[in-house]
Amino acid sequence: MQNTLFLEHITPLLQHMLVFLGLAYLFTKTPVFTALVNNSLSLPDKVIIYLVFSGFCILGTSLSELSMQNDDAIANTRAIGAVIGGLLGGPVVGFLVGITGGIHRIFSMSSTIDPINYIDIACGVATTLEGLSAGLIHRYLSRKGRSEVLFSPTFVWLIAFIIGLGHVFTLLLFGLISGEIEATWNLEKEIALPMLIANSVGVALIMYMIKEQKKACDELSSNAIAWEIANKTASIMHTRFNQESSRQISKIIQQETRVGAVAITDRNTLLAFTGLGEDHHKPGSIISSKHTQEAIEKNKVIFLDGINKDYQCHLKKSCELGSLLIIPLRDDAINEVLGTIKLYEPKNKLFRNINRKLGENIAHLLSGRILVGRYELQHELRIQDQYKLLTTQINPHFLYNALTTISHITSKQPDRARSLLHDLSDFFRKNLETSSDTTTLKHELEHVTSYLEIEKARFENRLSIKIEIPKHLFKQIVPVFTLQPIVENAIKHGTSELLGAGLINISCIEQSDKYTLTVEDNAGLYTNRKATGIGLKIDERIKILYGNSYGITILCEPNQWTRVNIRLPIIKE
Amino acid sequence: MIRTIIVDDEPHALDDLESKIKIDNMFNIVGKCSNAFEAIRDINCINPDVVFLDINMPKISGIEMLSMLDKDKMPRIVFITAHGEYAIEAFKNNAIDFLLKPVKADRLEITLARLKENHLPQAIIREAFPNNLKFVPCYRGNQDFLINIKEIIHVYSSPTTGVHLIAGKDAQEFHTNLMLKIFEDNSQLLRCHRQHIINPDYIKLIEKLENGLGKIHTYGNSTIPVSRNYMDNFHPIS
Numbered sequence: 001m002q003n004t005l006f007l008e009h010i011t012p013l014l015q016h017m018l019v020f021l022g023l024a025y026l027f028t029k030t031p032v033f034t035a036l037v038n039n040s041l042s043l044p045d046k047v048i049i050y051l052v053f054s055g056f057c058i059l060g061t062s063l064s065e066l067s068m069q070n071d072d073a074i075a076n077t078r079a080i081g082a083v084i085g086g087l088l089g090g091p092v093v094g095f096l097v098g099i100t101g102g103i104h105r106i107f108s109m110s111s112t113i114d115p116i117n118y119i120d121i122a123c124g125v126a127t128t129l130e131g132l133s134a135g136l137i138h139r140y141l142s143r144k145g146r147s148e149v150l151f152s153p154t155f156v157w158l159i160a161f162i163i164g165l166g167h168v169f170t171l172l173l174f175g176l177i178s179g180e181i182e183a184t185w186n187l188e189k190e191i192a193l194p195m196l197i198a199n200s201v202g203v204a205l206i207m208y209m210i211k212e213q214k215k216a217c218d219e220l221s222s223n224a225i226a227w228e229i230a231n232k233t234a235s236i237m238h239t240r241f242n243q244e245s246s247r248q249i250s251k252i253i254q255q256e257t258r259v260g261a262v263a264i265t266d267r268n269t270l271l272a273f274t275g276l277g278e279d280h281h282k283p284g285s286i287i288s289s290k291h292t293q294e295a296i297e298k299n300k301v302i303f304l305d306g307i308n309k310d311y312q313c314h315l316k317k318s319c320e321l322g323s324l325l326i327i328p329l330r331d332d333a334i335n336e337v338l339g340t341i342k343l344y345e346p347k348n349k350l351f352r353n354i355n356r357k358l359g360e361n362i363a364h365l366l367s368g369r370i371l372v373g374r375y376e377l378q379h380e381l382r383i384q385d386q387y388k389l390l391t392t393q394i395n396p397h398f399l400y401n402a403l404t405t406i407s408h409i410t411s412k413q414p415d416r417a418r419s420l421l422h423d424l425s426d427f428f429r430k431n432l433e434t435s436s437d438t439t440t441l442k443h444e445l446e447h448v449t450s451y452l453e454i455e456k457a458r459f460e461n462r463l464s465i466k467i468e469i470p471k472h473l474f475k476q477i478v479p480v481f482t483l484q485p486i487v488e489n490a491i492k493h494g495t496s497e498l499l500g501a502g503l504i505n506i507s508c509i510e511q512s513d514k515y516t517l518t519v520e521d522n523a524g525l526y527t528n529r530k531a532t533g534i535g536l537k538i539d540e541r542i543k544i545l546y547g548n549s550y551g552i553t554i555l556c557e558p559n560q561w562t563r564v565n566i567r568l569p570i571i572k573e
Numbered sequence: 574m575i576r577t578i579i580v581d582d583e584p585h586a587l588d589d590l591e592s593k594i595k596i597d598n599m600f601n602i603v604g605k606c607s608n609a610f611e612a613i614r615d616i617n618c619i620n621p622d623v624v625f626l627d628i629n630m631p632k633i634s635g636i637e638m639l640s641m642l643d644k645d646k647m648p649r650i651v652f653i654t655a656h657g658e659y660a661i662e663a664f665k666n667n668a669i670d671f672l673l674k675p676v677k678a679d680r681l682e683i684t685l686a687r688l689k690e691n692h693l694p695q696a697i698i699r700e701a702f703p704n705n706l707k708f709v710p711c712y713r714g715n716q717d718f719l720i721n722i723k724e725i726i727h728v729y730s731s732p733t734t735g736v737h738l739i740a741g742k743d744a745q746e747f748h749t750n751l752m753l754k755i756f757e758d759n760s761q762l763l764r765c766h767r768q769h770i771i772n773p774d775y776i777k778l779i780e781k782l783e784n785g786l787g788k789i790h791t792y793g794n795s796t797i798p799v800s801r802n803y804m805d806n807f808h809p810i811s
Contacts, residue, residue: 404655407675408585411592460584462607496582497631499608499717 009075009191013198016063016077017205020056024084024206027052028213041089049089050096056081057101057127061108075191078105079167079199082127083160084206086134087150094138098131099124119184122174126167133163151211157204164196219357225256226361232256233369241338241370243283246271253341253362257355260321260346264366266339267296276346280316289314295326296337301360302326305351322347325356327363331371338370383437383541398451398488399424405458416457423453438545442474444483448506451484455491459502463495467506473515477571479541485534486519486552486564494521494562510570514550517566526556535564542568575688578604578619580612580635581627581653590625590653590676597685609633610710610717613641614750620646623688625672627653632719633710640704640759641751649691651684706759711738711747718747722760726793728753728770744793763806765789765799779807 027033041049060078078101086094102124106116137159141147149155168188175184232252246264250272254262261275265287273281287293291311295302304311306323313319321344329338343359345351402424410417427450430443445467452465487504495502503522508515539552546569555563577600581587587605594600603619606612608630616624628635635652642648652671670684709725711718720740727739730753738747756762756770765771771789779799780788787799787807799807 400655404675405583405585408583408589412588457585458583462582462584499610499631 005190006194010194010198012064013075013077013194016060017080017198017202019063020059020077020080020202021205021209023056023059024209028210033213033217046089046093049085050093050100053081053085053088053093053097054100056084057097058104061101061105065108075195075198077195077199077202078123078127079130079160079164079195080202080206082131083134083163083199083203086131086136087138087156087159087203087207088210089135090138090142091132091135094131094133094135095128096131098128101131102127118174118178118180119171119187122171122184125174126170129170130163130167133166134159151207151214153204153208156207157200160200160203161196164199168192168196222355222358222361225358226365229253229256229362230365233365241266241271241373243271247274247283249366250274253343257343257358257362259343259355260349261344263342263344264339265292265296265342267337271339275344276320277313277316277344280313280319291324292326292340292342295328295340299328299330299335299337301328303351303356306345306347320346320348322349323351325351325359327359329363329367329370331367338367341366379544383544398454401458402454405454409457420454420457423450426450427454437479437541438477439480440474441469441476441478444478444480445469445474445506448483448487451487452504459491459496461501462498463491463502463504465504465506469506469508469517470510473508473510473570476515476568478568479538479545482538482542482566482568483517483519485538486566489534490519490521490523490562490564494523494525497525498523512570514567514569517568519564519566521562522560524556524558524560524562526554526562527558538566542566574601575599575623576601576603576619576621577623577625578602578606578612578615578621578648579625580606580609580630581625582607582630583627586627586653586674590681593676593678593681594625594685596678597682599689600685609635609638609641610712610750612638613710616642616648617750617752621648623649623651625651625653629655632717633708636702637708639702640706641710641755643752643754644758649688651688704759706755709738709749709751709756711740711749713745713747720747722762723772723774725756725762725772726775726791727772727795727797728756728762729797730768739793739795744795763803765797765803765806767800767802769797771797776807 057078058081060076060081064074064076064078082094082098082101085097089097105127106120106124138147138150141149171188172181172184175181229252233249250262250264251274254274259275261273261277261281263273263281264271268286270281270283270285270287272283287296291302291304294300302325303309304324311322311324313321323345325343326340327342328340330336331338341359341363343351343355345355402420406417406420406424409420427447430447430450433443449467456463456465483506487506490504491502495504505518505520507518507520509518535552535554542551550567550569553565553567555565577594579587579590579594579602581590584607587607591602591605594602600623603621604612604615606615609632612624612626615621626635626638630638633641639650650669652669653674653676654671655674670687672680672684706722708719708721711720720738725738725740726744728736728749730736734748736749736751736753738749739745740747753764753768753770757764762770762772765787771791775791775793777790777792780790782788785801785804787804789797789799789807791797
């Protein structure tokens with residue numbers, strides 16, 4: 001008999017609870033919900049919580065009215081709204097939600113036929129107390145810094161259950177005062193258990209759902225912030241991972257996350273520090289914090305939340321900072337720690353969970369940037385290396401031949417020998433002058449001319465040269481050593497292999513926005529030639545500087561001619 | 574007098590060496606060549622006692638040129654080399670003289686002194702280097718060619734016009750300054766007659782005639798006589 005009565009009461013309650021669950025779900029999908037995921041609530045946030053959960057209270061009462069079975073107090077789910085309102089909004093909001101629900105209860109169940117009786121008052125007061133007590137729990141946990149417990153289903157269920165017991169107790173107390181204890185007892189005997197179960201489970205479920213939605217929401221906004229940081233730092237990390245770039249990045253991260261302070265370190269030094277405590281965290285100083293050293297050595301995230309694990313700045317006792325998250329910057333490919341990023345919050349502020357996730361995202365982002373920067377630096381160095389290689393490759397071989405030729409003619413043609421020495425010193429002077437990666441076409445042609453004067457002396461009538469480049473292109477910028485090595489190859493692997501007269505022709509074809517320099521020899525021995533790689537290197541440099549539509553192509557008609565075409569852009573001033 | 578030829582593709586190097594050798598009046602410079610083609614012709618023609626030979630030359634290097642000379646009439650060779658690009662060690666091991674460019678007068682004196690002591694033909698030099706002919710210098714009119722030995726079908730000599738060479742798919746005819754003996758000694762080509770040498774790869778069939786004579790039919794549909802003395806070189810098919 002008791003069982004059927006229990007079922008009779010709990011069935012509608014569970015139905016109502018499901019309605020709430022549905023409504024609460026819809027609520028989490030509205031924009032106002034995002035306001036509630038913050039731990040620090042503003043007044044408008046509180047107003048929203050008040051309105052929504054007062055609505056729940058009223059709905060709880062109204063729904064039970066619809067399925068009314070007896071005239072007086074009935075099993076209802078009003079408590080759900082009050083308890084959640086209190087848990088989310090704190091004591092003031094909880095109290096207001098409770099009293100709103102309570103007053104509504106008092107008046108909705110009474111009419112002229114059925115005036116307000118003790119049980120109506122008792123219900124109203126009990127609901128108010130429920131909201132208030134839930135709010136007090138909120139305040140207590142917030143102050144303890146354990147707000148996350150508010151969303152733990154077991155804990156919330158327990159709280160809701162205890163508050164529910166308080167409700168029953170309040171009603172019985174009222175019954176005692178008004179002398180209707182027996183009626184109250186009989187009523188409660190019937191409905192207390194179903195209500196306790198339905199309401200506590202309802203509260204727990206809704207809070208759990210809010211927690212899940214909040215988590216999703218956190219991730220979304222942390223992604224959004226990470227994205228914003230990615231955008232803003234894109235151009236900075238393009239250069240290097242050093243104090244200057246780190247300073248700019250830490251500044252952006254601090255602005256975007258609004259944490260107390262941000263620090264970036266490499267493996268040994270503090271590269272940048274922005275925010276609270278800037279006065280005594282000096283960039284450039286050696287890392288002295290044992291936490292940071294540990295994070296670097298063990299390649300692990302260290303979180304000192306200031307509650308479970310204390311953080312105290314070891315540089316200055318009065319430092320405001322009270323919690324710290326250290327995340328290593330990693331090169332995942334070789335499992336190496338490049339440095340760390342550190343987020344701080346002051347002592348009076350909690351370290352938000354969202355920032356922990358965010359910190360990890362930022363660290364990941366930054367690691368990637370550093371690696372790209374590193375790669376680019378290596379790339380740059382490689383080009384410089386190539387350039388150096390070209391200069392050193394040319395000189396000894398060429399110098400030997402030049403000096404041998406000069407020594408051969410010194411006794412018979414001293415004047416010619418002297419002029420060749422001039423050409424030779426010109427050639428090397430121009431090598432010395434080229435400190436950068438590029439030069440003018442004029443300079444490059446002069447370089448080639450000095451070179452050819454000496455080669456012509458070596459081969460005499462076995463080599464003739466024609467250069468036809470329009471003067472207005474002389475100002476064009478070309479990579480250094482673009483032409484000379486190609487001309488050298490044309491002689492070394494081309495005309496010098498001919499029995500008859502060799503001919504080198506350097507010409508140019510202009511198109512609207514580009515031009516092609518052609519070095520042609522009349523040997524046509526390219527196919528027989530050993531790959532020297534110099535052409536390839538020049539091609540690579542041109543492509544790096546100007547893009548893939550420029551560079552070198554080689555055509556060869558065996559035993560007739562070899563043509564090396566160097567395609568370059570016309571750069572307008 | 575020691576008859577001397579100088580070979581170098583750089584004109585000033587040639588002049589410089591000439592003027593330095595001329596100081597010693599025991600040496601008579603009988604030829605100056607700027608490549609191996611010219612040198613082979615002059616050496617065969619003049620039979621010098623000494624050749625100063627540059628190694629790095631177009632088409633045919635000084636070392637490759639060795640295999641194109643008659644080993645029985647080999648002059649003494651003094652190599653001239655630039656920046657040690659050839660195996661100087663090999664020269665040292667085989668007691669072969671070599672000079673580094675630019676040639677220094679005092680170093681040249683030592684070489685000249687050695688040559689004056691002994692300018693007999695130098696057979697030893699041929700053993701120091703591989704002597705397989707790979708390419709053959711030829712000419713037709715004023716034009717020089719380098720023919721791959723594998724493309725040569727037939728070489729023959731005429732008392733009036735010198736050595737002829739038939740090569741290539743279209744059986745073109747060239748002249749060469751190499752003697753028949755060089756082909757016989759330094760390649761897979763076989764002598765079949767006092768005046769004829771044949772590449773065995775192009776033999777279609779050998780016809781046996783009377784008196785121990787024979788006739789080779791080539792894939793190019795030409796016929797080449799086989800004399801009695803050389804019939805043993807072949808295993809007749811019919």
